[in-house]
Amino acid sequence: MQLCFYADALEALTGRVPSEMHLWLGSGVSESLRVEEFRPYWRRLRRQLATLLDQDDITETRPEPCTHCDYCEFNPLCDAQWRNEDSLVYVANIRTPERHALEREGVRTVVELSTRAGSVPELHDENLERLVRQAALQVTSREHPEEAPVYELVVPSEDPVFGHGFELLPAPDNGDVFFDFEGHPFWSAQNDLFFLSGLRYRDDVGEWCYDARWAHDLDAQALMVKELVEFFAERRTTFPNMHVYHYNHTERSSLERLTREPRLRASLVRSPRPGSSWTSTWLPKTRFRWAPSHTA
Ligand code: SF4
Numbered sequence: 001m002q003l004c005f006y007a008d009a010l011e012a013l014t015g016r017v018p019s020e021m022h023l024w025l026g027s028g029v030s031e032s033l034r035v036e037e038f039r040p041y042w043r044r045l046r047r048q049l050a051t052l053l054d055q056d057d058i059t060e061t062r063p064e065p066c067t068h069c070d071y072c073e074f075n076p077l078c079d080a081q082w083r084n085e086d087s088l089v090y091v092a093n094i095r096t097p098e099r100h101a102l103e104r105e106g107v108r109t110v111v112e113l114s115t116r117a118g119s120v121p122e123l124h125d126e127n128l129e130r131l132v133r134q135a136a137l138q139v140t141s142r143e144h145p146e147e148a149p150v151y152e153l154v155v156p157s158e159d160p161v162f163g164h165g166f167e168l169l170p171a172p173d174n175g176d177v178f179f180d181f182e183g184h185p186f187w188s189a190q191n192d193l194f195f196l197s198g199l200r201y202r203d204d205v206g207e208w209c210y211d212a213r214w215a216h217d218l219d220a221q222a223l224m225v226k227e228l229v230e231f232f233a234e235r236r237t238t239f240p241n242m243h244v245y246h247y248n249h250t251e252r253s254s255l256e257r258l259t260r261e262p263r264l265r266a267s268l269v270r271s272p273r274p275g276s277s278w279t280s281t282w283l284p285k286t287r288f289r290w291a292p293s294h295t296a
Helices: 002-014 035-054 075-085 096-104 110-114 125-143 218-238 249-259 262-268
Strands: 020-024 030-034 151-153 177-184 193-202 208-214 244-246 288-290
Touching: 002 020, 002 035, 030 035, 096 125, 110 125, 125 151, 177 249, 193 218, 208 218, 218 249, 244 249
Parallel strands: 177 244
Antiparallel strands: 020 030, 151 288, 177 193, 193 208
């Protein structure tokens, strides 16, 4: 969009539409883009915005959470509005369609949800009950901020996500490993860097230990990844039923990506692929219902 704006500005100044715009990227690489290839997109956006602004019946606008919110510069404004409105977006684990169904019924705040008695069209009673209980816990906790957050155990049910809790976890194994990567996405213009892998597992005498492995440049990262793959493969040999628990997909996908890099691939020729040496799973957040809230 910035390029589109600059192209318009150049045309206004010179009377001619520039044929190309050039980007000099942080990596040092220069890219040339033909203006007519991206200008229609700009024209459509401007047309849509003009149509929207021409409507007379817009009396208010409301922020709607999306995946961009965490990076958006308007986040403090939207967050303040949601907080002031006591918005349902802060009910932990509420799904967007559930929130919309509640709002259509006039349930627009966490307090209103916490005391909701009747059913809500488009919402299963079991889901509504879960959300009402969640909202009630949050309201109770914020009324007593000096006390520890209140919580309750989730009653097992047929709900595929919220009805099983720890049952969704595989049986514990002495070889289980808890694994986390810490990285810097802009370590250099061309490369990210995983500078720390943290591992927690039972050591040779069965005691839990913390194993921190640091890398301060790409060579050290390659060595760290190689040793990680070897560690998982060796441990899998000793504990065939082990699992590797990790926060999200990043640990697994990054490890696989890094093992494909040339500086590492040659040294891993005789090592098993990481995908075959570990099993990942996720820790269900559904066994406890507790008070702190999150954005939807
Ligand atoms: S923070 Fe607000 S403006 Fe930014 S994407 Fe989220 S809802 Fe939209």
